[in-house]
Amino acid sequence: MEKPVQAINRYKADLRDFNFLLFEQFKLQDLCGKAPFEAWGEEEIRSSLTECYRFAREVTGPLNAIGDATGCKIENGRVIAPRQFEDAWKKLYEAGWISIGVSPDHGGAGAPLSVAVLTLELLAGSNAAFAMYPGLAHGAGEVIAAFGTEEQQHLFCERMFAGKWGGTMCLTEPHAGTDVGSAKTTAKKNADGSYNITGTKIFITGGDHQLAENIIHLVLARVEGAPPGTKGLTLFIVPSVRTSPDGTLGERNDANVASIEHKMGINGSATCVLNFGENGKCIGWPVGGEEKLNQGMPQMFRMMNGARIAVGVQGVAVASSAYLNALEYARERKQGSSITHWKDASAPRVPIIDHADVRRMLLDMKCRVEGIRALAVKLAFHRDAVSVYGATDEKVAVYHQGQVDLLVPLVKAYGSDQGFRVCETAIQTYGGAGYTRDYPVEQYCRDAKIFSIYEGTNHIQAMDLVGRKLGQAGGANLQSFLGDVSKFVAAQSSHPVLGDAVKRLGKAQEQVGATAMRMLMWFQSGNLGMVPLSANRVLEMMSELTVAWLLLDAAVIAEEEKKKVDAGHPDFAFYSGKTQAALYYARNVLPGVEFKGKLLEEEDKSPLDIPNEAFATV
Amino acid sequence: MKILVPLKRVSDPDNANKVKVTGGKLDASGLEWKPNPFDEYAVEAALRLTENGTNTKARVGEVVVVTFGPKEAETTLRAALATGADKAIRIDALDDALDGDVVARALKALVDKEKPDLVLLGKQAVDGDSNQVGQLLAEYLGWPQATFAASIKSNADKALIVSREVDGGALNLKLTLPAVVSVDLRIVAPKSVTSIHTPATHTYPDGVRFAALMAIMAAKKKPMTEVKLADLVTDAATKIKYTGFELPPSRKAGIKVKTVAELVEKLKNEAKAL
Numbered sequence: 095m096e097k098p099v100q101a102i103n104r105y106k107a108d109l110r111d112f113n114f115l116l117f118e119q120f121k122l123q124d125l126c127g128k129a130p131f132e133a134w135g136e137e138e139i140r141s142s143l144t145e146c147y148r149f150a151r152e153v154t155g156p157l158n159a160i161g162d163a164t165g166c167k168i169e170n171g172r173v174i175a176p177r178q179f180e181d182a183w184k185k186l187y188e189a190g191w192i193s194i195g196v197s198p199d200h201g202g203a204g205a206p207l208s209v210a211v212l213t214l215e216l217l218a219g220s221n222a223a224f225a226m227y228p229g230l231a232h233g234a235g236e237v238i239a240a241f242g243t244e245e246q247q248h249l250f251c252e253r254m255f256a257g258k259w260g261g262t263m264c265l266t267e268p269h270a271g272t273d274v275g276s277a278k279t280t281a282k283k284n285a286d287g288s289y290n291i292t293g294t295k296i297f298i299t300g301g302d303h304q305l306a307e308n309i310i311h312l313v314l315a316r317v318e319g320a321p322p323g324t325k326g327l328t329l330f331i332v333p334s335v336r337t338s339p340d341g342t343l344g345e346r347n348d349a350n351v352a353s354i355e356h357k358m359g360i361n362g363s364a365t366c367v368l369n370f371g372e373n374g375k376c377i378g379w380p381v382g383g384e385e386k387l388n389q390g391m392p393q394m395f396r397m398m399n400g401a402r403i404a405v406g407v408q409g410v411a412v413a414s415s416a417y418l419n420a421l422e423y424a425r426e427r428k429q430g431s432s433i434t435h436w437k438d439a440s441a442p443r444v445p446i447i448d449h450a451d452v453r454r455m456l457l458d459m460k461c462r463v464e465g466i467r468a469l470a471v472k473l474a475f476h477r478d479a480v481s482v483y484g485a486t487d488e489k490v491a492v493y494h495q496g497q498v499d500l501l502v503p504l505v506k507a508y509g510s511d512q513g514f515r516v517c518e519t520a521i522q523t524y525g526g527a528g529y530t531r532d533y534p535v536e537q538y539c540r541d542a543k544i545f546s547i548y549e550g551t552n553h554i555q556a557m558d559l560v561g562r563k564l565g566q567a568g569g570a571n572l573q574s575f576l577g578d579v580s581k582f583v584a585a586q587s588s589h590p591v592l593g594d595a596v597k598r599l600g601k602a603q604e605q606v607g608a609t610a611m612r613m614l615m616w617f618q619s620g621n622l623g624m625v626p627l628s629a630n631r632v633l634e635m636m637s638e639l640t641v642a643w644l645l646l647d648a649a650v651i652a653e654e655e656k657k658k659v660d661a662g663h664p665d666f667a668f669y670s671g672k673t674q675a676a677l678y679y680a681r682n683v684l685p686g687v688e689f690k691g692k693l694l695e696e697e698d699k700s701p702l703d704i705p706n707e708a709f710a711t712v
Numbered sequence: 713m714k715i716l717v718p719l720k721r722v723s724d725p726d727n728a729n730k731v732k733v734t735g736g737k738l739d740a741s742g743l744e745w746k747p748n749p750f751d752e753y754a755v756e757a758a759l760r761l762t763e764n765g766t767n768t769k770a771r772v773g774e775v776v777v778v779t780f781g782p783k784e785a786e787t788t789l790r791a792a793l794a795t796g797a798d799k800a801i802r803i804d805a806l807d808d809a810l811d812g813d814v815v816a817r818a819l820k821a822l823v824d825k826e827k828p829d830l831v832l833l834g835k836q837a838v839d840g841d842s843n844q845v846g847q848l849l850a851e852y853l854g855w856p857q858a859t860f861a862a863s864i865k866s867n868a869d870k871a872l873i874v875s876r877e878v879d880g881g882a883l884n885l886k887l888t889l890p891a892v893v894s895v896d897l898r899i900v901a902p903k904s905v906t907s908i909h910t911p912a913t914h915t916y917p918d919g920v921r922f923a924a925l926m927a928i929m930a931a932k933k934k935p936m937t938e939v940k941l942a943d944l945v946t947d948a949a950t951k952i953k954y955t956g957f958e959l960p961p962s963r964k965a966g967i968k969v970k971t972v973a974e975l976v977e978k979l980k981n982e983a984k985a986l
Contacts (some may be wrong), residue, residue: 152919
C-alpha cells in the first residue's frame with residue numbers, strides 16, 4: 095500500500111549565517127535608514143527573517159512533500175494545483191513576504207534586495223514548487239510596474255502584488271526555446287486598439303491554477319509586419335479572464351491550457367502548454383501601450399534579470415536545506431567504528447559525522463552553500479547601493495550597477511549548478527536512506543535539476559558572461575571586480591591563519607584576468623569556436639574566484655570576531671566554521687581555477703573536430 | 713476590554729545545551745532569546761478577546777504587553793506588537809535582580825496605574841518553571857484568579873468563564889472582572905477563546921498567529937515606554953536567594969552485564985536501587 099504523505103516540515107535554515115552576511119560581512123546597516131530604505135533598520139530585518147522562517151517551517155515547508163506526491167492535474171480544462179496550496183497562498187499574501195521588496199507605491203514594503211533574496215531563500219527552500227506561483231506573479235507585476243502605462247499599472251500591479259491575480263511570462267514556443275527570436279505567436283491590431291493574439295506557448299510556469307481568480311500572462315508576440323528575430327517582438331498583457339478598467343472580471347479570454355508537463359521535479363508547480371486565440375478571441379494589450387511595440391525583449395529582460403537572480407537563490411535555498419538535513423542525519427546515524435579501532439569488531443559504533451569522508455562531504459556542502467549565499471547577497475547589496483547612491487553619486491552608482499550586471503550570470507549558473515550537486519552530495523551522505531522518500535533529499539535533488547535549465551540555460555548564462563558582461567563598459571566592470579579582489583589580496587596576504595589561502599586567491603585572480611584576455615583574443619582573431627566551448631568553464635572559474643574571495647573575506651571577519659568571545663560561546667563555533675569553510679574551499683576548489691585556465695590555453699577542439707557520425711554507431 | 717499581558721523572554725529552549733555556568737552564576741552571553749511560549753499563548757488569547765476574529769485589523773479593546781529586562785528585551789515586546797498588541801511597557805531590570813515576588817509586586821503597582829480589566833499571562837516561564845507570578849499577583853491585587861486556563865468565554869465584558877483541565881475532565885470557573893488568568897497551551901486551539909465580538913461560527917487557525925510583514929514594520933510606531941523598577945516597588949529585595957548554579961553532571965557511559973545475577977548484584981550494591 096502507498097504510504098500516505100504527511101504534512102511534516104523538513105526545511106531548515108541557519109539564520110545565524112543570514113545575519114552574519116547582512117550585518118557583519120556586507121554591513122547592510124550602513125544603507126539602512128537612508129532613502130529609499132528609510133523604514134528599514136537592523137531590528138526590522140532580523141524580525142522579518144525570524145518571522146519569515148517561522149512561516150516557511152509552519153506553512154510552506156509541511157506542504158513540500160505533499161505537493162511533490164500530489165502534483166497538478168487538469169479537470170474540465172483547468173489546472174488544479176495541490177489543494178493544500180490554496181490556504182498557503184492566502185496566508186502568504188496575508189503575511190506579505192512576496193512583496194517585501196516591492197515599492198510602497200504598489201503596496202509593498204520596499205525592503206533592500208539583500209533582505210528580499212534571503213526571504214526568497216526561505217520560501218523557495220521550504221517549498222520550491224509552491225514558491226514558483228507567487229514568484230512568477232511578482233515578476234510579471236514588476237514588469238508592468240516598470241514599463242506599463244499608468245492605467246495598466248493601476249489595473250494590474252497592486253492586484254498582482256497582493257495575490258488577487260497571478261501572473262506568468264510566456265516566451266518559449268515548441269520550436270523557439272533558447273532561440274526565442276524565432277517565436278511565431280502573432281498579434282493583429284483591432285479597431286479598438288487591442289490586439290488579437292494567436293499562438294502556442296510551452297513550459298509556462300503557473301500557466302493556469304486555481305490559487306488566484308485571474309492570471310495575467312505576459313506574452314511575447316510579433317505584430318504583423320514587425321521585423322524578424324528578437325527585434326520584432328512585443329510584450330503583451332493577456333489576462334486569462336477579461337477585466338474592465340475597474341478590475342471587474344468578465345468572460346474568459348480564449349487563453350487556454352492544452353496540457354501540463356509530467357516532470358522529474360517541482361511537481362507541485364504547473365508547467366503548462368497554453369493556446370492563445372484557438373477560437374480567434376484572445377485579446378491583449380502591449381505593455382506600455384502603442385509606442386512600446388517591438389520593445390518586448392528589453393522589457394522581458396527586466397523580468398529575466400530578477401528571475402535569474404531568483405533561480406540562483408532557489409539553487410542555494412534547496413541545497414542549504416539538503417545540507418542541514420544531511421548534517422542532522424550524520425549526527426544521529428550510527429554506523430561503523432572509529433578508524434582508530436579498525437581492528438576491533440566490538441569497538442563502539444560512532445555517528446557517521448565522525449568518519450573522515452562524511453566530514454569532507456559536509457564541509458564541501460557547507461562552503462558551497464554559504465559561499466553561494468554570500469555571492470547572491472553581494473549582488474543584492476550592490477543593487478541596494480545603486481538604490482541609495484544612484485540619485486546623488488553617479489560614479490558610485492555606475493560602479494555598483496556594473497557589479498550587478500557582471501554577477502547576475504554567476505549567481506544564476508553557479509548557484510543552480512552547485513545547488514544540484516550539493517543535493518547529490520547530501521544523498522550520498524545519507525547513503526541508501528537518502529535515496530528513499532523517507533528523507534527529503536531525493537526530492538530536493540529532483541527539484542533542483544531544473545534550475546540549471548530554465549530562465550536561460552547555464553550555457554546561455556556563460557555566453558552572457560563572456561559575450562556581453564566581461565567586455566561591458568569597455569571592460570570596466572571586470573576591471574573594477576578584479577581590482578576589488580586585488581585590494582583584498584594585498585591587505586590580507588600575510589594573515590596569520592588565512593595568508594596562504596589568500597595568496598592562492600591572488601593567483602586565481604591573475605588567471606581569471608589572463609583568461610578574460612584570451613577570450614578577447616579569440617573574439618578578435620576570429621577563433622570563434624573556442625568561445626562557446628570555453629564559456630561554461632570561464633563562468634565556473636570566475637564564480638569560484640568570487641566565492642573563494644567572499645568565503646575568505648568572511649573568514650577574516652570571523653577570525654577577528656572570534657577573539658571577542660570565549661571558547662564556550664556559540665559564536666565561537668560559528669566563526670570557527672567560517673574559517674574552516676574558507677580554508678577548505680581555498681585548498682580544494684580554488685586551485686582548480688589556475689588549472690582550468692591552463693587547460694583553456696591548450697585550445698582543445700575535439701568536440702568540434704569529432705564528426706557527427708563518430709559520436710556513436712547507433 | 714483592556715488586558716495586560718506580562719511577557720518574559722527566555723533563552724531558546726532548543727538551545728538548552730548552550731547554557732553555561734560561570735562562577736556559580738548562569739552565564740547568559742551568546743544565548744538566543746525567545747518569548748516564553750506560554751506568554752505568547754497569553755498574547756494570542758488576549759488578542760482574540762479584543763477583536764472581531766473575522767476582521768482582526770479593527771481592534772475592539774486594548775492589549776498592553778509588559779516585560780522586565782534590559783533594552784534588548786524590547787525585541788520581545790516588538791514581536792508582540794507586530795502580532796497585534798497595542799502598546800508596550802518595559803520595566804528596566806536585570807534578570808539577576810528579580811524573582812516571582814518582586815515581579816508580582818511591581819506588576820501590582822503597574823496594574824494600579826494601567827487599570828486593566830484582566831491580567832492574562834502564561835502559567836509559567838519555561839526557564840525557571842516557577843509558576844508563581846500569576847498567583848502572587850492575584851493575591852496582592854485581591855482579585856479573583858483562574859490558573860492553567862484551557863479555554864476562556866467572554867460573553868459579557870464584566871465576567872469570564874474559564875475552563876481548566878483537571879484529572880477526569882474540565883473545571884469551569886466563573887470570574888468577575890477584574891481578574892488574573894494564567895493560560896495553558898490549549899488556549900490557542902481554534903475554538904478555545906470565544907467573545908461577543910467574534911461570530912460563534914468563526915474558527916481560528918491553530919496556534920499563535922503570524923506577524924505580517926507590514927505589522928512588523930508598523931510595530932516600531934506603536935507606543936513603547938520604559939519604567940524604572942524603583943518607580944514601581946520601593947523594596948526591590950528578592951525573597952528567593954540563589955546560592956549557586958551548577959550544570960547537571962554528564963552521564964557516565966553504561967556497562968554491559970553478562971548475567972541476570974550480575975545485573976541484580978549491581979542494582980543492589982552499586983546503584984542501590986533494590
